Amino acid sequence: MKGIVFTEFLELVEEKFGLEMVDKIIAQSDLPSNGVYTAIGTYDFSEMLSLLKNLSQQTKIAIDDLLLVYAEHFFNVLANEYPDLIKRYKDPLELLASIENHIHVEVQKIYPEAELPTFQIVEKTSDKLVMIYKSSRAMYSFGLGLMRKTFEHFDSRATITYEKLTSDGTEVKFSIVKTNG
Template sequence: MKGIVFTEFLDLVEEKFGIEMVDKIISESNLESEGAYTSIGTYRFSEMLQLLQSLHKNSGISIDKLLLTYGEHFFSVIDKSYSGLLATYKDPIEMLSSIENHIHVEVKKIYPDAELPEFVVEEKTEDSLILIYKSSRAMHHFGLGLMNKTFEHFNSSATIVLEKIKEDGTEVKFVIKKNPHESRE
């Protein structure tokens, strides 16, 4: 997993819970990196799992909720660092249906060792999308956070229902329906 995923995570933990919580979850985990991450480095995914589990234990917030909030935060990182890639899209459904064959393809060119999920488009209309998420990392709620912010980015919103295909979350169906624009009158 790329270092930027760790550095941004720890920044958010500091912002929401304070530096003591950052120190606590690092010292409670058994980290090969010892918690010294650089954004360009690459680290084991098991380190992220340990940090998440420790934060869950110390905050009482579920792993899914933690990952959802982190995904929403990570969109702002993407917005800042990869604005050119985002600018190639005018519509959230178009963007989400292009993660697999465009967005993450570009990410892989920048970071050849990136560990990315697979997204299969099962059904697509102008205002709806069914996506199948597959990843051994089971970070579906991180994806949900990114999806919410993708709609917000285009001044829109959606109702997104998540159905687990595999109980362990390594395969999940996202049923995405764009909400109709509310009239301002």
């Protein structure tokens, strides 16, 4: 997992819960990196899981809810870091339908070691997109947060529902329906 995912996560934890919480969850997690991350480095996904687990225990907030909030913050980071990737799109559904064959393809070119999910499009019309998220990392709540922020970015609205196809959340079907034409 890319370092930027860790550095931005710890920054948000500091902003929301304070530096002591950052120190606490790093100390509680047995991290090969010792909690020292650079944005361009690559670290084991298990480190993120440990940090999330300990933050969840400390705050009594479910991991999926933490990921949802984190994704909303991460979208702004992505929009700042990669404005050209997002500027190509005028419509949130078009952007979401292009993660698999454009956006994440470009990300993989920039970071060959990035670990990205796949999104398989099942149905697409001008106001509806159904796609299946697949990833061993089961970060579908992170995906949901990014989808919600995508609509906000375009000042558009949608109803986004999902259904787990596997109980561990490694395969999740998303239905995204635009509600403002």
